[in-house]
Amino acid sequence: MKILVTDDSRVMRQIVIRTLRQAGYDDHDIIQAADGKEAFDMVAAEKPDLVLSDWNMPEMTGIECLEALRASGSQVPFGFVTSEGSPEMRDKAANAGALFLIAKPFTEDTFRDALDGVLS
Amino acid sequence: MTLSHAQPITELLDVETVQSIADEVWPSLVGDGEAFVPVPVAPPAEVVSAWVTISGPWNGAVVLTCAPATAAALTENVLMTRPPTVVDDEDVADALGELANVLGGNIKSVLPGPSALGLPQIGTAPPTGRLDDVRRLTGQWRGQSLTISVQGVTVAPHTERNEVPQQ
Numbered sequence: 320m321k322i323l324v325t326d327d328s329r330v331m332r333q334i335v336i337r338t339l340r341q342a343g344y345d346d347h348d349i350i351q352a353a354d355g356k357e358a359f360d361m362v363a364a365e366k367p368d369l370v371l372s373d374w375n376m377p378e379m380t381g382i383e384c385l386e387a388l389r390a391s392g393s394q395v396p397f398g399f400v401t402s403e404g405s406p407e408m409r410d411k412a413a414n415a416g417a418l419f420l421i422a423k424p425f426t427e428d429t430f431r432d433a434l435d436g437v438l439s
Numbered sequence: 440m441t442l443s444h445a446q447p448i449t450e451l452l453d454v455e456t457v458q459s460i461a462d463e464v465w466p467s468l469v470g471d472g473e474a475f476v477p478v479p480v481a482p483p484a485e486v487v488s489a490w491v492t493i494s495g496p497w498n499g500a501v502v503l504t505c506a507p508a509t510a511a512a513l514t515e516n517v518l519m520t521r522p523p524t525v526v527d528d529e530d531v532a533d534a535l536g537e538l539a540n541v542l543g544g545n546i547k548s549v550l551p552g553p554s555a556l557g558l559p560q561i562g563t564a565p566p567t568g569r570l571d572d573v574r575r576l577t578g579q580w581r582g583q584s585l586t587i588s589v590q591g592v593t594v595a596p597h598t599e600r601n602e603v604p605q606q
Contacts, residue, residue, distance in 0.1 A: 327558070328540075330517055330533040334468065337519070375540075375556055402544025403556060423541045424467030 320438060321348040323367035325358040325384070326400070327376040331423075335371060335400055342427040344438060355379030359387050362395050369437055371421075374401035374408070385415045396437050400425070445497055447572040448589050451550055457576045457587055460545040465580070468538060469516045475585060477578040482586075483509070488564035489535035491543035492592075495554020499572065499591040501543035502564045503535060509583040510535050532561045546589055568593045 322339065326332045332351050339349065350365055352358035356379040358372060370388075372381040379387070385397050397417050401408070404422025412420045419433040461475035483506035490502040505513070514526045514534035526534075536559030547556050567573050572591030579585060 328533050328537045330514075330530065331537050333518060334537075375558060377558065402541045403548060404544075405548045405552065407553065423544065424464045426467060 320368040321350060321365065322438075323350050323352060323358060323361055323365065323370045325352040325355065325370065325372040325376070325381065327354055327373065329353075331373065338425065338427055338430050339434075342430040342434070344430075344434065347438070355381055355384030355387075359384050362388060362393055367395060369434075370395055370397045371400050372397065374399055374403060382411060382415055385412075385417060389416050398433060398437070445591075446551075447569060448497060448499060448574045448591060449571050451497060452546065452574050452589060454574060454576055456549055457546065457574060457589065460542060461576065461578075461587060464538065464541050464545070468541060469513060469580070470519070473516065473580065475576075475578050475580055475587075477576060479577040480579045480582060480584045482584050486564075487531075487535070487561065489532070489539040489559055489561045490564060491536075491540050491559050492557035493543065493547050493550065493554050494557070495547075496551040497554070497591070499568070499589065500557075500565055501539060501546050502586075502588040502590060503539045503542060504564055504586045504588065505535075505580075505584060507531075509580065509585065512583070513538065513580070536561050542587060564588070565590075566593050567591070 324332050324335050336349055352361050354376045374381040381399055399412050399417055399420040402423045409420050421429055421433050458477055465473045465475050486504050487507050487510050488502050488504040490500045492500045510531050511526055514531045517534040520526055540559045544556055547554055568591035574589040576587045
């Protein structure tokens with residue numbers, strides 16, 4: 320399976336990828352995008368099986384990317400990995416069609432809890 | 440009575456909450472067994488800061504400050520680099536900014552909302568505002584000084600200009 324990791328921080332993309340591997344998802348293809356716009360374009364071009372996205376990003380935010388994907392007809396599974404996990408943001412994410420919201424800081428267990436149903 | 444000015448951060452956030460957030464952030468981002476120890480040490484002569492702004496009922500910034508060498512060491516830990524790999528300035532800005540971002544996101548979540556978090560910035564810390572609008576946690580990581588400052592802005596944001604002036 321192919322996972323698209325989207326974050327404007329290269330450091331955070333590396334941490335997410337490392338945590339995916341530590342959580343046992345080390346046999347998946349991982350591709351990266353640096354903002355929501357790039358992620359939107361890569362969903363069409365690369366057809367990932369899952370998008371993991373930050374919320375706050377320049378150019379296009381994660382929630383704007385998700386809304387644009389759904390408006391374009393894409394039903395790619397989408398989850399947030401973000402430093403903000405307020406109930407309002409979780410509601411907004413769910414209403415837009417996100418499967419989960421992982422709040423930073425996270426552990427490999429947090430990833431397993433969120434991803435097991437999606438990637439197994 | 441309705442307050443016509445925003446509550447200062449000292450009425451909204453205690454230092455224990457800041458410490459508990461740091462207690463979660465350090466092992467997750469900096470590495471297993473790593474900790475922000477709330478025991479101050481001598482402040483460094485030269486410092487660098489990373490911060491994110493919070494805009495909402497409370498307006499200010501969450502600022503992480505340390506010596507440049509400490510920032511580089513934190514980055515090496517965050518990225519798990521090993522010699523001879525060295526981190527560059529871009530890595531340090533990114534890693535310190537992400538630490539501030541995650542601290543800021545978690546602090547935002549315990550403040551009154553709705554509010555918005557800005558993107559991470561790095562450089563010389565923004566000036567602090569009112570003396571009672573600063574919540575500061577000083578401590579150390581591996582013996583090196585670190586400060587987390589949750590501080591109000593010095594100038595009232597545009598949206599508050601029509602409020603009744605305070606004495």
